[in-house]
Amino acid sequence: MNIPKGSNGDMKSGALFDLKVIDLGHFIAGPYCASLLAGLGAEVIKVEQPGTGDGARSMGPFPGDEPHIEKSGLFNYLNQDKKSITLNLKSEAGKNAFRKLVAEADVLIENFEPRVMPSLGLAYETLREVNPSLLMTSISNFGQNGPYRDYKGYEITLSALGGVQAEIGEPDREPIKLGGQQLQFQAGLTAAFATMSAVCYRDVTDIGQHIDLAIVEIAATLKGAPIMMYQEMEHHRVRNGARIWQAQRGATDDLPPQVYRIPGPCIVILPCKDGYVCVDTELPPQWLALCDMIGRPELKEDSRFSWATHHEHADELDAILIDYLKTKTQQELFEEASAWRVPSAVVNNMAQLFHDPQHRARGFFVQVEHPALGKMDYPGHPFIMSETPWQQVSGAPLLGEHNKEVLIERLGYSEQELAAMAKDGVI
Amino acid sequence: MSDLPLQNIRIIDHTIAWAGPQGTHLLADMGAEVIKVEACNRPDIMRGGGRRAKKADKFWERGAWFIQLNRNKLGITVDLGKQEGKELYLKLVAVSDVVWDNFTPRVMPNLGLDYEELRKVKPDIIVLHQPGYGTSGPYRDAPAFGDCINAFSGLDDITGYPGGRPLRPGIAYGDPTSGFAAALAILAALHYRSLTGKGQLIDVSHFEISSKAMDGLIEYAMNGRVQERMGNRDATMAPQGCYPCRGDDKWVVITIADDREWKKFGRVLGNPEWTQDPRFATVEGRRQHHDELDRLIASYTSSHDRYEMMSLLQKAGIAAAPVLYPGELLTDTHFVQRGFFEESTHPYAGTQLLPGMLYKMSHTPCRIRFPAPLFGEHNRYVYNEILDLSEDDIEQLTRAEIIGDKPRFAGLE
Numbered sequence: 059m060n061i062p063k064g065s066n067g068d069m070k071s072g073a074l075f076d077l078k079v080i081d082l083g084h085f086i087a088g089p090y091c092a093s094l095l096a097g098l099g100a101e102v103i104k105v106e107q108p109g110t111g112d113g114a115r116s117m118g119p120f121p122g123d124e125p126h127i128e129k130s131g132l133f134n135y136l137n138q139d140k141k142s143i144t145l146n147l148k149s150e151a152g153k154n155a156f157r158k159l160v161a162e163a164d165v166l167i168e169n170f171e172p173r174v175m176p177s178l179g180l181a182y183e184t185l186r187e188v189n190p191s192l193l194m195t196s197i198s199n200f201g202q203n204g205p206y207r208d209y210k211g212y213e214i215t216l217s218a219l220g221g222v223q224a225e226i227g228e229p230d231r232e233p234i235k236l237g238g239q240q241l242q243f244q245a246g247l248t249a250a251f252a253t254m255s256a257v258c259y260r261d262v263t264d265i266g267q268h269i270d271l272a273i274v275e276i277a278a279t280l281k282g283a284p285i286m287m288y289q290e291m292e293h294h295r296v297r298n299g300a301r302i303w304q305a306q307r308g309a310t311d312d313l314p315p316q317v318y319r320i321p322g323p324c325i326v327i328l329p330c331k332d333g334y335v336c337v338d339t340e341l342p343p344q345w346l347a348l349c350d351m352i353g354r355p356e357l358k359e360d361s362r363f364s365w366a367t368h369h370e371h372a373d374e375l376d377a378i379l380i381d382y383l384k385t386k387t388q389q390e391l392f393e394e395a396s397a398w399r400v401p402s403a404v405v406n407n408m409a410q411l412f413h414d415p416q417h418r419a420r421g422f423f424v425q426v427e428h429p430a431l432g433k434m435d436y437p438g439h440p441f442i443m444s445e446t447p448w449q450q451v452s453g454a455p456l457l458g459e460h461n462k463e464v465l466i467e468r469l470g471y472s473e474q475e476l477a478a479m480a481k482d483g484v485i
Numbered sequence: 486m487s488d489l490p491l492q493n494i495r496i497i498d499h500t501i502a503w504a505g506p507q508g509t510h511l512l513a514d515m516g517a518e519v520i521k522v523e524a525c526n527r528p529d530i531m532r533g534g535g536r537r538a539k540k541a542d543k544f545w546e547r548g549a550w551f552i553q554l555n556r557n558k559l560g561i562t563v564d565l566g567k568q569e570g571k572e573l574y575l576k577l578v579a580v581s582d583v584v585w586d587n588f589t590p591r592v593m594p595n596l597g598l599d600y601e602e603l604r605k606v607k608p609d610i611i612v613l614h615q616p617g618y619g620t621s622g623p624y625r626d627a628p629a630f631g632d633c634i635n636a637f638s639g640l641d642d643i644t645g646y647p648g649g650r651p652l653r654p655g656i657a658y659g660d661p662t663s664g665f666a667a668a669l670a671i672l673a674a675l676h677y678r679s680l681t682g683k684g685q686l687i688d689v690s691h692f693e694i695s696s697k698a699m700d701g702l703i704e705y706a707m708n709g710r711v712q713e714r715m716g717n718r719d720a721t722m723a724p725q726g727c728y729p730c731r732g733d734d735k736w737v738v739i740t741i742a743d744d745r746e747w748k749k750f751g752r753v754l755g756n757p758e759w760t761q762d763p764r765f766a767t768v769e770g771r772r773q774h775h776d777e778l779d780r781l782i783a784s785y786t787s788s789h790d791r792y793e794m795m796s797l798l799q800k801a802g803i804a805a806a807p808v809l810y811p812g813e814l815l816t817d818t819h820f821v822q823r824g825f826f827e828e829s830t831h832p833y834a835g836t837q838l839l840p841g842m843l844y845k846m847s848h849t850p851c852r853i854r855f856p857a858p859l860f861g862e863h864n865r866y867v868y869n870e871i872l873d874l875s876e877d878d879i880e881q882l883t884r885a886e887i888i889g890d891k892p893r894f895a896g897l898e
Binding site: 417 | 544554618621628656666683687707708742
């Protein structure tokens with residue numbers, strides 16, 4: 059079997075060692091999807107616009123805040139273990155080279171707005187004539203059809219339309235988005251899974267297909283519980299600041315104790331001596347253990363804090379808890395609560411997350427070297443596999459770094475043809 | 486009738502609550518035969534999820550969220566704490582492809598059902614554990630629920646108003662995220678097995694996959710800066726915010742990506758004087774005066790309908806959208822026309838709309854084929870038809886309380 063070489067020249071191993079992926083993605087969703095496949099051992103060739111490359115190259119962070127297309131931290135994180143070629147897909151020569159690449163590929167990932175690929179003459183229907191077994195994964199904000207298909211969207215737009223934003227914020231203020239770019243990353247992860255479901259089918263049948271992912275539908279899937287609850291109770295969950303959403307009166311208090319029935323009396327983020335902690339009691343025995351832990355066993359019988367009425371007395375409970383929490387550090391509280399079997403957690407900031415002992419013990423962070431960025435630690439494996447360990451070895455490619463290797467050695471162009479393409483701005 | 490992409494795969498599904506079932510339902514949606522394993526003394530804790538008081542007849546069959554998470558799956562019961570139950574279970578493992586759980590790490594080994602044991606009956610079995618912190622490390626045995634992962638993974642810390650406290654992000658993101666990651670891992674392992682004949686053991690930590698989405702780690706590693714809470718603001722584009730519209734608790738989010746869009750925005754609003762203010766002509770200026778801009782924009786939007794704002798601005802190529810509550814998605818015209826929500830009828834809960842397929846596949850379209858299983862509903866199918874047990878065997882197992890169709894809840898005898 060012809061096992062491709064990784065971007066650092068070594069033989070690929072990993073669960074997807076036989077797969078060839080073209081990453082036409084930009085920014086986060088497409089490239090993250092392709093990076094998961096690369097880490098699982100697939101060969102990934104990134105096709106970028108000549109001159110500027112993937113738009114993420116222009117987004118920081120940059121060392122010392124100085125922009126440079128080879129020094130984007132985000133780009134480097136999301137494009138490790140990939141090769142890069144440049145192709146101007148608006149030119150005929152660029153399209154020809156792209157089609158040659160597609161002919162040999164297993165998977166194509168793209169996250170353009172839906173009109174883009176057809177406008178380039180590279181819609182799925184066209185590409186499958188070149189390669190009937192091709193799996194093309196298209197990630198877009200709103201999907202390949204529907205009234206909002208061509209609408210513009212950023213993380214906040216998707217968060218609003220996807221039902222995510224309505225449930226976050228203080229009760230008396232505007233709702234806010236999640237920090238960071240959560241939905242973009244969810245989309246990339248979902249796309250990797252979606253692609254693999256088509257790969258597994260093709261393993262048995264040789265049939266290629268087009269996969270259509272809408273980030274706004276992924277968001278809606280995450281909000282399955284309130285969507286179902288709305289149909290049961292005809293009521294929306296109210297924003298509740300640092301505390302779990304406010305319950306409607308009296309619905310679940312007479313269920314058996316081992317049954318899950320959020321919102322319990324105490325799922326809240328509160329300040330302690332040196333930061334914030336999350337107290338997360340979701341089953342009655344955990345709430346009872348918490349009362350004992352803070353030395354207030356009488357609260358177990360306190361009718362204010364029964365499952366049915368606690369939300370009316372949330373401020374009082376917060377005050378009682380803060381009195382206890384402020385005497386201890388995040389780490390002390392986490393250890394103590396764990397011993398009492400009370401679910402709790404440290405509210406890590408990015409510095410703490412980077413140094414987190416659980417992550418470091420499991421080797422979650424990986425040091426990767428890059429010619430322009432030097433050595434840095436990056437988030438590594440998304441999970442651990444016993445037979446096919448995660449591959450994260452080489453830094454992201456320089457723009458067009460593999461033009462010669464791919465266009466000449468793989469696709470059969472000559473040196474002269476390559477020089478002409480460069481002159482014409484095709485590469 | 487077209488194929489389903491995963492129709493030849495059988496998965497033994499021990500998962501409970503949200504994280505695991507979210508993942509197994511993705512594979513069930515794609516056609517895998519997912520056999521949900523419960524025990525009479527250990528029903529899925531999510532069966533009470535939702536709002537049904539125990540006085541309702543069979544409340545454990547009525548939880549709407551359970552019904553959404555467990556559609557397209559078969560359900561059996563078996564008491565794994567008893568030798569006879571374990572032997573029965575291992576017969577099923579011998580004809581299955583995957584065994585998947587999201588228990589805390591000591592549970593499966595305590596039952597004598599860890600990877601080494603399962604390999605003895607099926608050498609190429611794929612086993613996946615999906616506990617909150619993974620199966621190793623100092624936090625391994627800490628009780629993990631979804632909000633804990635929100636906190637540890639940094640999501641709480643980066644979610645909040647500028648200068649405000651960390652806020653709860655609405656749901657426990659580690660749950661579905663780890664479910665998606667587990668589904669990906671299983672499929673990668675199945676692909677590898679189809680090439681090599683080898684199974685393997687997989688460890689999915691909610692904490693790890695959630696941390697992959699924290700691009701603030703890169704800023705910290707590179708420049709030593711700690712990401713701060715920014716509310717609705719963006720690091721580069723201004724203004725971006727959430728503005729009140731006509732009605733109670735109605736909002737629109739708007740992003741002005743560059744100076745060109747700022748000019749278009751002014752035109753859409755009818756060029757009121759403040760949109761021509763030179764202070765706002767550049768992105769630096771707009772960022773500097775963001776608070777004032779937010780007030781001015783709100784003064785315009787508050788007399789407009791939120792959907793009208795989206796329509797007006799999107800026509801001009803500006804990203805805007807109403808803030809919808811999850812329940813409102815059910816009637817939004819885009820979701821409806823995409824056919825994202827699917828009707829499903831459950832024998833006890835009735836007909837509801839469930840979030841449908843996470844993505845559309847051109848040649849193997851999938852859908853909700855049947856509702857979440859009743860407790861022990863497919864005992865006969867699995868034990869008689871797949872494992873070839875007789876009616877007498879079934880009766881004997883039922884009498885010995887190894888299998889059954891009624892959960893035993895504490896305080897409900």
